[in-house]
Amino acid sequence: MLSRWSVPSTEGQKDGGIPERHRVVIVGGGAAGLELATSLGRNRRLAVTLIDKSRTHVWKPKLHEIAAGSMDTSRHEVGYLAHARKHGFVFRIGQMSGLDRVARLVSVDPYVDSEGERVTPRRNVPYDTLVIAVGSQCNDFGTEGVLKNALKLESLGDAVRFNRKLMNACFRAQAQDGPLTAAQLRICIIGAGATGVELAAELHRTGKEVLNSADAALNGRAKLEIHLIEASDRILPALPARLSAAAHDLLSRSGIHVHVGASVSSVDEGEVTLKDGRTIPAEISVWAAGVKAPALLKTLDGLETNRLNQLTVYPTLQTTLDSSIFAIGDCAACMRPNGKGYVPPRAQAAHQQASFLARHLSQFIAGGSLPPYRYRDFGSLISLGDFSTVGNLMGSVVGRNMFIEGVFAKLMYKSMYKMHELALHGWWRVARETLARSLTPSTGSKVKLH
Template identity: 55%
Template sequence: MAAGDTSGDTQTANAAASPTPAPRPGPTPDRTTLAGLHRIVIVGGGAAGLELATRLGDTLGDKGGRKRHATVTLVDRARGHLWKPLLHEVAAGSMDVDEHELDYLAQAHWHHFRYRYGEMIGLDRARREVLLAATHDDEGREITPPRSVGYDTLVIAVGSTTNDFGTPGVREHAIALETTAQAARFNRRLVNACLRAHTQAGPVRPAQLHVVIIGAGATGTELAAELHRTARAVVAFGMDRVDAERDIRITLVEAAPRVLPGLPERISASVTKLLQDLGVAVLTGARVSAVQADGVRFADGRFIESELVVWAAGVKGPDVLRDLDGLEVSRSTQLVVTPTLQTTRDPSIFAIGDCAFCPREGHEAPVPPRAQAAHQQASHLLKQIPRRMRGQPLKPFTYRDFGSLVSLGEYSTVGSLMGFVAGRSMLVEGLFARLMYRSLYKMHERALHGWTKTALGSLARLITRRTEPRVKLH
């Protein structure tokens, strides 16, 4: 159920099943409003939303008897947070979710903000309320009722979803990697497929252990390399009837002329060579026309049989943003924002992270949907929201591109770092690139926990990793 007290939430009672229903109760009094405190609501507990809620709670919330300046509330439909760039490792089975997932209730308690469990389904801008759907458990019983959360400043940070471009069969037969649950589901299906092939009466059928990954951006490319290692590691745990080299096949598909089309061509060429050396089949310039139960069909008539299909091609804003009480959205269903990150039609509402269509001065394309952009936007609003509370003008957001890194598991890490020589990029790979890639996650952890807890957590995971299998087997 939702954390803590229900102050600030307006609960909608279910209508009584009688000819003369009883009057519906009025809204629960908002004690924070009565106290004259500014209400900051952040919808979405991803990298941007959770970092902002944590740091605002630390600076504006009630800490050790200090006078409160505002109430900070985080709303999310999940109960825990995992850094999204790690989802490919969860899917491949090389990461234990329980060691890295953060509990929103605990984080809210430690950092002086409130957590509300629920999914945003609408917005009432006139009353300044976020509308939340009811939540239910696995047996269908209601956990929290439909309700609303009032705000004075609203930050929408709901991230992005996979864009299937209307391709037939994607929703029915492919798995996206948007959430921890989806990544864990793919891993279970992969392990189950290996167990099935090992225990069945006949030999391993053609394509029984084939995986097709559609979309060769960072997620698809990293998953292909990670799966090459972990699938073989799973088979090595006693599944002697499966020949890893003969039976396991991974195909990476990209509609663009090369993998990692958004990164420099030299990085793309380096990654393609490494994947091909591993035995991953790389198909570029290949447009998928349909995903079927037994494989993938292409526009040119080709068909690839496959047991598992991952769809990692394209991103767009969640459908709820399409009609959010009149807020302007882009063609990709992202909320259009001004340089100050305020939505174009309501200055009390901000959007950050993947769900924001943020213009970038001097560039035709907007700020890219990357973790570094989300982190920078959260850091920017940490300073600007107090300015808004004081009635001061807001400063515009400026995005700094520090480059891109792509991790290919234990095989290699490659990327480009910006600004080393007169603003030009520098190609990095190997151990240095891997350390830089890992440092990005440590920066995210530091923003949430501080240096001490981040260091202790890293040490604990290092010790535990030496006593457990390197891959998830269940």
């Protein structure tokens, strides 16, 4: 077993201490993994390989916009293969299925496309340093019927699937002569954290764009009815109570039904049942509650994990049982320096950890020590679609904690995505594409209808 501070072998190294073409393998092409691969790929003394099961990358906090149809996916997708070629790393498609820490091999399952064609075989990818950045997924807590009857928003494919079901529901309602059933055009979102709240707000916008008064005259209730269900006593429980109350008020005044203190006992076809016995008919149910890492991490050759399947890491982001393996982003359980809890699974943490390794990994490979990573909380921002944006900026940014709403908050929210784009593409391309988007005339619907 490797000691806590041991480093990979430097046999065959060149002057300067870094081995010739040291192999860095990054598993997971989300925000953290892709940003790190982009940065390390510029170092010509590193052979960087990125492994992901998808062909393209979309920033995960944007999935609710894709699901609601309010974002043009093609303008925000990053193709891994072309991006890798441009930034000096290698992309391999497939899903990690195992790990051999002695031989230093990552096992990758065969890749089968959407039409069932087997594209790549099962294979092993060798590494000298491994970075695991496979993100997180929803935690359904074993709730009955979730796997079968509820949609999730964990990937681009999930968001596209939701949008297709949503549009089909609208087409179905518009085509029928009689009145709608109780479940038709009713959406239940289970979990009122950031994803659930932002999805509810975007769906409200979709309903206004897609369904009109003429449809209502035909069948009596041609509008989306959105129910947002939260088990705790307020929505956005991770935010200050003042912001939760502001968001709750905005959503309620817009006609969204907000249920707090409401735990779900089962999700059935056509309805959601609460633990107090109430049932809410729903044509589409979405599970957006809870977070955990993929179960695969518990099987990776003995690496230490916690109850949420996250890999336990030291402040250097090295896994506790193998210092040549790092974990970053939502799949890493990294204790805060003050010992008060773990770094939260948020986009800003993933960005910071990718930047940390981009700065310090080369000195580790050369035999140096790593400084501890320190999480900086810049606050939280939640988009409420056309209504507003609410959030708080922490004292490290503005000198004191500050609550923000409205236009300024919306600009700050958009800047988070710009930071991700800058990490991938640089200032010149981001400025050029931002200008192009702003100048492109909007002549049609704001919602994607196909």
